[in-house]
Amino acid sequence: MPGTRALTSTDRVSAVVDLDAVAANTRLIRETAGTPVMAVVKADGFGHGLLPVTRAALEGGATWLGVTTLDEALELRRAGVPAPVLSWLHLPDEDFGTAIGEGVDLGVSSVEHLRSIVAAAGEAPARVHLKIDTGLSRNGAVADSWGELVDEAWRYETAGAVHVRGVWSHLHTAEDPETVPEQVRRFETALARAQRAGLRPTVRHLANSAAALTIPATRYDLVRAGIALYGVEPAHPGLRPAMTLRARAVQVKRVPAGTGVSYGHDHVTTRATTLVLVPLGFADGVPRLAGAHGAQVWFRGARHPVVGRIAMDQFVVDVGDTPAHVGDEIVLFGPGDEGEPTAVDWARWAGTNPHEILTGIGPRVPRHHHRSEGALP
Numbered sequence: 001m002p003g004t005r006a007l008t009s010t011d012r013v014s015a016v017v018d019l020d021a022v023a024a025n026t027r028l029i030r031e032t033a034g035t036p037v038m039a040v041v042k043a044d045g046f047g048h049g050l051l052p053v054t055r056a057a058l059e060g061g062a063t064w065l066g067v068t069t070l071d072e073a074l075e076l077r078r079a080g081v082p083a084p085v086l087s088w089l090h091l092p093d094e095d096f097g098t099a100i101g102e103g104v105d106l107g108v109s110s111v112e113h114l115r116s117i118v119a120a121a122g123e124a125p126a127r128v129h130l131k132i133d134t135g136l137s138r139n140g141a142v143a144d145s146w147g148e149l150v151d152e153a154w155r156y157e158t159a160g161a162v163h164v165r166g167v168w169s170h171l172h173t174a175e176d177p178e179t180v181p182e183q184v185r186r187f188e189t190a191l192a193r194a195q196r197a198g199l200r201p202t203v204r205h206l207a208n209s210a211a212a213l214t215i216p217a218t219r220y221d222l223v224r225a226g227i228a229l230y231g232v233e234p235a236h237p238g239l240r241p242a243m244t245l246r247a248r249a250v251q252v253k254r255v256p257a258g259t260g261v262s263y264g265h266d267h268v269t270t271r272a273t274t275l276v277l278v279p280l281g282f283a284d285g286v287p288r289l290a291g292a293h294g295a296q297v298w299f300r301g302a303r304h305p306v307v308g309r310i311a312m313d314q315f316v317v318d319v320g321d322t323p324a325h326v327g328d329e330i331v332l333f334g335p336g337d338e339g340e341p342t343a344v345d346w347a348r349w350a351g352t353n354p355h356e357i358l359t360g361i362g363p364r365v366p367r368h369h370h371r372s373e374g375a376l377p
Helices: 019-033 042-046 050-059 070-078 096-101 111-120 143-158 180-196 209-214 288-292 343-350 354-360
Strands: 013-018 037-040 064-067 085-087 105-108 126-131 162-168 203-205 223-225 243-248 251-255 273-278 296-299 302-307 315-320 329-333 367-370
Touching: 013 019, 019 037, 019 050, 019 209, 019 223, 019 367, 037 050, 042 050, 042 354, 050 064, 050 070, 064 070, 070 085, 070 096, 096 105, 096 111, 096 126, 105 111, 105 162, 111 126, 111 143, 111 162, 126 143, 143 162, 143 180, 162 180, 209 223, 273 329, 288 302, 288 343, 296 315, 329 343, 343 354
Parallel strands: 013 367, 037 064, 037 223, 064 085, 085 105, 105 126, 126 162, 162 203
Antiparallel strands: 013 243, 243 329, 251 273, 273 315, 296 302, 296 329, 302 315
């Protein structure tokens, strides 16, 4: 398959990550948006590997990095990554002092969080991004408490305890153009109130992946690219999925018609056929529900059905009369170039989104990071 590394004889399973794709996706987002890009590398780079993905995204033109935890931010700093990092999901009693000392920017959604950060700040002010809830009803200050937050932030800023570097929010929907203007209006109202309080943030950011690529009104000073960085969503010309999940057959058997397969014999063969055992299961992030809803894999140039229940460590594929041998390669998902299933397909079969498919690939699956020779400096 183009752009991916073949399994070796020592690989039982492997998630092959095309870092050139990550860099190219970042470049496409930057050029399309015409705005600086924050590469969201939380959750181990959406399951692709935090540090390799970070370096590829920076080479592709990202200027910021986004994570949800202080541990993720500090892992980047320990690895010598100097780029600006925003971390945004915290309890008020976390160790903000270490993060502030390492130059990590902090998302702030409440006065309680702001006061905790101020208490942890040393001689240098803590850099913060105040978050307004524009309709997602998750993290972020609601409109009724926004005035108190920005007024207190201004007092701390004039005292030298914080620097309000950013104001931001997160869209609840970017795919429905009818909902976006109201979300932008709420963001603009919050920005105006922050300005009346005396704040002058230089990094205003609202756009997620879909908005960065399609809705200019949301781009402001920075766009945050998450799933698009990995080439999965939204559907956009030029984006390329970066991960291919592969395995090698651990057993092959010929069985007669009427053979029950896996727990409960939910599937019974209707003809003589060949069954291939794949050494991945729901402990590795292969969703159990997908097996009951038409999941397929790629084997010898064609799709073949997953049959029977997906178990913790393994599942079965019916390849019919296709020749099969122990050690043969099976592709669960990839870019889709040759017709193989994609992460989007597996998300549909499992009734979830591709984010869950990618981040669910477990630690028993080694990541192999691939680059084309000379593709990037």
